[in-house]
Amino acid sequence: MGDRTAGLACLEQAIDVAQKQGNSRMLFHLLIELGNENAESYPERALDLHKRALSVASELGGGCFEAEALCNLGGDYCRLGQYADAQGLLERGLQRIGQDGDRRLMGVLLFNLGEAHKGLGGMAKASEYARAGIAMVEETDGRLASELKEQASRWECIT
Secondary structure, eight states, X not given: OHHHHHHHHHHHHHHHHHHHHTOXXXXXXXXXXXXXXXXXXXXXXXXXXXXXXXXXXXXXXXXXXXXXXXXXXXXXXXXXTOHHHHHHHHHHHHHHHOTTSOHHHHHHHHHHHHHHHHHTTOHHHHHHHHHHHHHHHHTTOHHXXXXXXXXXXXXXXXX
């Protein structure tokens, strides 16, 4: 626990430095990383960090930056049980990334959209989105695809 706490404190310090230096790109990535580190244990904290990242994304021109922040926000809202909010953010993220965007990110957006549909009771859509998302992630990141498959295996709609 001490190493993790020290690592989180280091990320906080790096965020302060990036902010003081006006390095928006670094600030964006650090906010995403710290949000992801807090996602499971402190989802409200993750939500706040990812909202800040979304704000910074607009300074960076939106596009993939905005899609990544929206993807993380959608995941946060799913963890908080706010599936309708998650769905809207994830659909917006898919629009921002476009057809030629980062396939890994697009896959995670689709998978998270599947989780939002699962939470809303749309099991057929949940399965469709999750399978499509996993297939896209498999193209670039086998480890993450395995994690998503493991997560989806616990859903009643995916066998």
